[in-house]
Amino acid sequence: MNTAVDTHIQPTRPLLAMRSVSKLFSNGTQALTDVSLTVRPGEFVSLLGPSGCGKSTALRIIAGLGGASSGSIDWPSTRINPNGKPESDISFVFQEPTLLPWRNVFDNVYLPLQLKGQSRTSASRLVEDALKTVGLTEFRKAFPRELSGGMKMRVSIARAMVTRPKLLLMDEPFAALDEITRQKLNDDVLTLWAETGVSVVFVTHSVFESAYLSTRIVVMKARPGRIHEDFEVNQGAVRDEEFRTSESYRMTCERVSHSLSQAMYGEGGH
Amino acid sequence: MANGNGQAAQDLALKVFIPLAVLGVIVAAWWAVVKLTGTPPYILPDPGAVAAALIKDWPILWPAFVVTTKITFMALGLALVGGTVLAILLVQSRWFELAFYPIAVILQVTPIVAIAPLILIYTPTTQMALLICAFLVAFFPILSNMVQGLKSVDHNHLNLFELYGASWMQTLWHLKIPAAQPYFMTGLKIGGGLSLIAAVVAEFAAGSAGAGSGLAFRLMESQFRLNIPRLFAALLMLSALGVAIFALTSFVAWLVLHRWHESSIEREN
Numbered sequence: 001m002n003t004a005v006d007t008h009i010q011p012t013r014p015l016l017a018m019r020s021v022s023k024l025f026s027n028g029t030q031a032l033t034d035v036s037l038t039v040r041p042g043e044f045v046s047l048l049g050p051s052g053c054g055k056s057t058a059l060r061i062i063a064g065l066g067g068a069s070s071g072s073i074d075w076p077s078t079r080i081n082p083n084g085k086p087e088s089d090i091s092f093v094f095q096e097p098t099l100l101p102w103r104n105v106f107d108n109v110y111l112p113l114q115l116k117g118q119s120r121t122s123a124s125r126l127v128e129d130a131l132k133t134v135g136l137t138e139f140r141k142a143f144p145r146e147l148s149g150g151m152k153m154r155v156s157i158a159r160a161m162v163t164r165p166k167l168l169l170m171d172e173p174f175a176a177l178d179e180i181t182r183q184k185l186n187d188d189v190l191t192l193w194a195e196t197g198v199s200v201v202f203v204t205h206s207v208f209e210s211a212y213l214s215t216r217i218v219v220m221k222a223r224p225g226r227i228h229e230d231f232e233v234n235q236g237a238v239r240d241e242e243f244r245t246s247e248s249y250r251m252t253c254e255r256v257s258h259s260l261s262q263a264m265y266g267e268g269g270h
Numbered sequence: 271m272a273n274g275n276g277q278a279a280q281d282l283a284l285k286v287f288i289p290l291a292v293l294g295v296i297v298a299a300w301w302a303v304v305k306l307t308g309t310p311p312y313i314l315p316d317p318g319a320v321a322a323a324l325i326k327d328w329p330i331l332w333p334a335f336v337v338t339t340k341i342t343f344m345a346l347g348l349a350l351v352g353g354t355v356l357a358i359l360l361v362q363s364r365w366f367e368l369a370f371y372p373i374a375v376i377l378q379v380t381p382i383v384a385i386a387p388l389i390l391i392y393t394p395t396t397q398m399a400l401l402i403c404a405f406l407v408a409f410f411p412i413l414s415n416m417v418q419g420l421k422s423v424d425h426n427h428l429n430l431f432e433l434y435g436a437s438w439m440q441t442l443w444h445l446k447i448p449a450a451q452p453y454f455m456t457g458l459k460i461g462g463g464l465s466l467i468a469a470v471v472a473e474f475a476a477g478s479a480g481a482g483s484g485l486a487f488r489l490m491e492s493q494f495r496l497n498i499p500r501l502f503a504a505l506l507m508l509s510a511l512g513v514a515i516f517a518l519t520s521f522v523a524w525l526v527l528h529r530w531h532e533s534s535i536e537r538e539n
């Protein structure tokens with residue numbers, strides 16, 4: 001590709017640039033080889049691929065949880081803290097809600113701000129805002145065990161968004177939920193994404209989920225984990241019920257499926 | 271809702287009534303056996319004689335009760351603080367764990383009655399010796415439960431705290447210590463019971479007299495003088511103390527855990 005064209009398409013500096021990142025675990029598993037991935041501000045990137053291809057590993061490396069064996073991760077447009085991490089700008093939604101069971105909903109969402117030294121009163125506005133965006137204002141005093149799976153996941157999202165991150169990492173956040181709840185939460189995430197301009201890296205196993213949500217889809221291959229294909233989709237489309245039945249959505253699904261089966265079974269897999 | 275409340279009240283009434291009824295039956299049976307067989311009071315006094323001894327010997331028994339209570343609670347308090355602090359140090363530092371855990375184990379596995387005479391030699395007062403014995407016994411269950419609890423923190427929670435750049439102090443205070451609470455409460459309940467047992471057993475071993483002696487000494491003394499009603503009265507006070515400790519530690523555990531932990535929550539499906 002021509003650099004001039006590149007610059008034209010991407011006027012902004014990338015938020016995140018992984019360059020030739022590899023990860024070798026101490027037990028000898030080569031989880032990632034030579035993964036290069038850039039995320040631009042406002043992008044919604046889905047990571048898709050067979051089980052064990054290193055999606056979670058990649059996400060953890062981006063978050064600074066467990067370093068890469070080689071390669072580098074740059075944050076061209078972010079200030080870096082002395083300890084080498086752009087902490088305040090990243091949030092993580094894990095596959096499980098990982099709420100603290102001894103804290104009520106409000107205090108769970110308050111946690112990231114508390115760890116940054118904000119007092120409860122000064123943080124209360126931000127926490128209430130975050131609870132409102134996920135529709136859980138009434139449940140601020142409830143304990144996690146009193147919530148349904150979908151509600152817990154919402155609390156987890158509120159907790160991730162309360163710090164107003166620039167990058168939101170989500171690792172199969174809705175895999176354990178039913179289809180209806182999942183669609184609702186997908187729409188919630190899209191609303192948040194549109195309202196806040198946060199960049200999202202979203203790991204999923206679902207072709208449909210990735211086609212519905214993403215502006216870009218990265219398909220990965222296993223053994224060793226690497227990027228198979230990286231393409232932009234549905235730029236600028238409005239994601240609503242109509243979009244689910246649109247031609248461009250259908251074509252994206254087809255393209256992702258095709259790419260995925262190639263990644264899993266090689267070139268002859270379609 | 272009203273139905274649920276009625277149910278709960280009925281439940282509570284049953285919980286109080288059944289044990290009381292059983293206790294009443296036992297006391298009545300005891301009384302009947304003594305009366306029917308004509309057992310003399312120096313072998314088995316009837317409940318009335320025990321109650322009379324409790325009232326008559328109150329000036330002797332009450333100070334002894336206070337001494338035993340003090341030793342038990344001081345030992346438990348020290349064990350709670352010591353066990354928790356040491357557990358935190360052990361978990362924070364591998365070096366510390368290697369150095370001190372074996373010593374804690376040695377202290378635990380050595381029967382306390384065997385150390386008691388030795389401790390007596392080195393301490394200025396008997397009470398101090400009893401305190402040390404009770405402490406040593408109560409300390410280990412609290413330590414080991416707390417270590418277990420601090421180590422059982424969910425890895426995802428640790429990742430979360432790392433992601434948000436929490437300091438080790440914040441991770442300890444906001445994550446590890448709350449996560450260890452259920453384990454701590456187990457340690458508290460076991461330690462509470464053991465510190466009373468140790469305070470009594472150590473006093474048996476010490477066997478000293480004097481103004482500052484506890485219930486165990488009064489027990490032995492009564493046996494020696496064949497004052498069996500007083501022996502039973504002392505025993506009754508010891509059980510009451512044990513029950514009170516059990517109730518108190520259970521209540522504390524409930525208070526801390528009932529909002530969130532499965533162990534303190536009624537199952538509702």
Ligand SMILES: Nc1ncnc2c1ncn2[C@@H]1O[C@H](COP(=O)(O)OP(=O)(O)OP(=O)(O)O)[C@@H](O)[C@H]1O
Pocket residue numbers: 025026027029030031049050051052053054055056057058225
């Ligand atoms: N802590 C670890 N130690 C050793 N190997 C690991 C570790 N974590 C992951 N792996 C290995 O690295 C590879 C990638 O794992 P990863 O969890 O990133 O896969 P994934 O793409 O997220 O899979 P899934 O879709 O099933 O979640 C796997 O082969 C896995 O066995």
Ligand SMILES: [Mg+2]
Pocket residue numbers: 055056057171
């Ligand atoms: Mg994974």
